[in-house]
Amino acid sequence: MKAAQITGFGAPDVIRIAETARPAPGPGEVLVAVEGSSVNGHDVLVRSGRVKVVSGRTFPIGVGLDFAGVVVRTGPGVEDHRVGDRVWGTVHPRRRHTLAGAAEYVVVPADRIAPAPATLSGVEAASLVVGGSTALIALTDIIGLTSRERVLVRGAAGGVGTAAVQLAHSMGAFVTALAADGHATALSELGAGLVLDRSATTPEHIGPFDVIIDTVGTQLPRYRSRLARGGRMATVVLSGPALRAITFSSVHRSRRIRTFSADPRSALLRDLTAHVSAGALRPVIHHVYPLADVATAQNAFERGGVLGKHVIRIAGKAGKQSCAF
Incomplete structure (x- = not known):
């Protein structure tokens, strides 16, 4: 072979x-x-x-x-x-x-x-295997997303980002996608209520958000500051700067930056299959x-x-x- x-x-x-x-x-x-x-x-x-x-x-x-x-x-x-x-x-x-x-x-x-x-x-x-399962873990197990929450997906054009946009939208959230301007139409079709150009947007001029899903790993403290009271943030990036930001954010309790390592097993993959079958993820x-x-x-x-x-x-x-x- x-x-x-x-x-x-x-x-x-x-x-x-x-x-x-x-x-x-x-x-x-x-x-x-x-x-x-x-x-x-x-x-x-x-x-x-x-x-x-x-x-x-x-x-x-x-x-x-x-x-x-x-x-x-x-x-x-x-x-x-x-x-x-x-x-x-x-x-x-x-x-x-x-x-x-x-x-x-x-x-x-x-x-x-x-x-x-x-x-x-x-x-x-x-x-869809890795991107979909990572997004599903982030939104359900790590964040605990509920309907009508305001979600920012940073790095929304990637594998995790496109899955997170779709899944958050299917769960009843209002999704803001941060990505290159050329991807705005496609991300809107996937469920983003608002698409912001990453090259023309600074953290201080957006938000507040109940949930932030980060797939980029830079400027994490600046984005964490855009969380509303009781907001939650998760990043899938485990670089040195990201890990330092995660450690320093622990003093913020619920508004700390969370991270995780996705390791999908059968039960999670079955859940992911159900979301695809229901039309919530493509x-x-x-x-x-x-x-x-x-x-x-x-x-x-x-x-x-x-x-x-x-x-x-x-x-x-x-x-x-x-x-x-």
Whole structure:
């Protein structure tokens, strides 16, 4: 089988497409034939060597945190999944993987997958796994969003941001999206009641907000100051400056900056499937790449500035078409 693997820490060109043995599932595991995987910040952190304590220093290292595909084999003790089931899921973000989501096959514990939405292709489903689950955790478990609250989504054009806009809107919130001006129409269609140009907006001139979802990680104290009494803020960025701001904000109690590490399991993925099935969440894909172009996809991800996800098509016709929704 073919698999994208990191051969050394560095720029995207350290990624190679290797021929390797197809893995076999052990007790409690499933083997999935992968149809799609997406590019996420976690992939960049692993490839750059910034999380060596997690990834280790032994190569090769697998590429791809998430995946969607079809179960082709189950290990002993697996009862909830059958061969032929269409599923989506993730590899464990804090363990080393020689093979990961950007491969023709991947083995994972059965509690890391759930039935994928029937209405989505493998590529479409893969685009929602990490962004959708992260946004759902932030809004429900971390923030506890309620109807009619005023929500600011900062970095609204990315994978987490587009999902947060849609989910917050479906929960009855009034959503303000902060992103590049060129994405205003698309974000409005996703549920944003107001879209602000990030290049022409300063924190001091907006708000107040009941909830702020941050996917950028800079100027966190300035944005935290825009919270209303009893407001809550969460960031998905764990950089040095962000962690310092989070620590210093602890004196503000309810208005402190919260953070978390998303690690979706079956129950959360089932909830995410329900939101897709209810029409509350849809894929936002910027570009689809064949497996051979994983390095190109990571390069494009790091450049930023686009609406939606960079997705890797593993199975089926390898296309490079772009799609908005």
